[in-house]
Amino acid sequence: GDSVTQMEGPVTLSEEAFLTINCTYTATGYPSLFWYVQYPGEGLQLLLKATKADDKGSNKGFEATYRKETTSFHLEKGSVQVSDSAVYFCALSVDNFNKFYFGSGTKLNVKP
Amino acid sequence: DTGVSQNPRHKITKRGQNVTFRCDPISEHNRLYWYRQTLGQGPEFLTYFQNEAQLEKSRLLSDRFSAERPKGSFSTLEIQRTEQGDSAMYLCASSAGQGSSPLHFGNGTRLTVT
Numbered sequence: 001g002d003s004v005t006q007m008e009g010p011v012t013l014s015e016e017a018f019l020t021i022n023c024t025y026t027a028t029g030y031p032s033l034f035w036y037v038q039y040p041g042e043g044l045q046l047l048l049k050a051t052k053a054d055d056k057g058s059n060k061g062f063e064a065t066y067r068k069e070t071t072s073f074h075l076e077k078g079s080v081q082v083s084d085s086a087v088y089f090c091a092l093s094v095d096n097f098n099k100f101y102f103g104s105g106t107k108l109n110v111k112p
Numbered sequence: 113d114t115g116v117s118q119n120p121r122h123k124i125t126k127r128g129q130n131v132t133f134r135c136d137p138i139s140e141h142n143r144l145y146w147y148r149q150t151l152g153q154g155p156e157f158l159t160y161f162q163n164e165a166q167l168e169k170s171r172l173l174s175d176r177f178s179a180e181r182p183k184g185s186f187s188t189l190e191i192q193r194t195e196q197g198d199s200a201m202y203l204c205a206s207s208a209g210q211g212s213s214p215l216h217f218g219n220g221t222r223l224t225v226t
Contacts (some may be wrong), residue, residue, distance in 0.1 A: 046215070104154045
C-alpha cells in the first residue's frame, strides 16, 4: 500500500547547523509529495510540495527534491534557527489528491 | 482566506458520553477531511467529503463515529459512547480538490476521555 517512512527523532542541532530529515515513500501510482510543519499547540502547516519527479519544493530556506529513482523526498536546510524547532511531517497524496498519507513525524530541536 | 476553524479547541468528557466537534473549512474548498493524531504519531485518515458527499471512511472509523457535512460547508464529527482510547487530537483539513491542491489544516480539537 501507499505509505511514508521518515527518520525518527528527535533531532537536536545547534543554531546555524545543516539539517537533513530523511523521507522515503511507497506508492502504487505517481504521488505528489509534501512536507508539513507543526509548531507547538498549532495545526499542521504546508511547508513545501513537489508534484512530479525531479521537482524541487522550497520555502523559508527549506528544500526537498522529488527523487523517483530512490523514492525519496528528503528535507534540507542550510542553516537552522531556533524558530525552526517543530515537528516535521512528510506526506504523499495519490488518487488525484483524494488520499493523503503522513509519516510519523520528526521532532527538531534547535539550540542557541 | 480565513483558514480552517475547529471548535472546541479542547474537550474533556467522561467515558460513555457523546461528543461533537465542528469544522469550518476555507470557504471555497469543496473537499473536507477528518484526521486523528495521537502523541508522537502522524495524522491518520478518518474520512473525507467532496461537497456534501462522504466519499470514503477509514476502517479506523468505528460505528460509534459519524461525520456529516449537510450543506457542503461546515462539518461535524460525533463520537458516541466515548472510550478512553478515543483520546486524541482530531484534525480537520480542507482542500480545493483540484490540481495540486494541498491540505489546509485547522488547529485541531483535543479530546480527553476520563
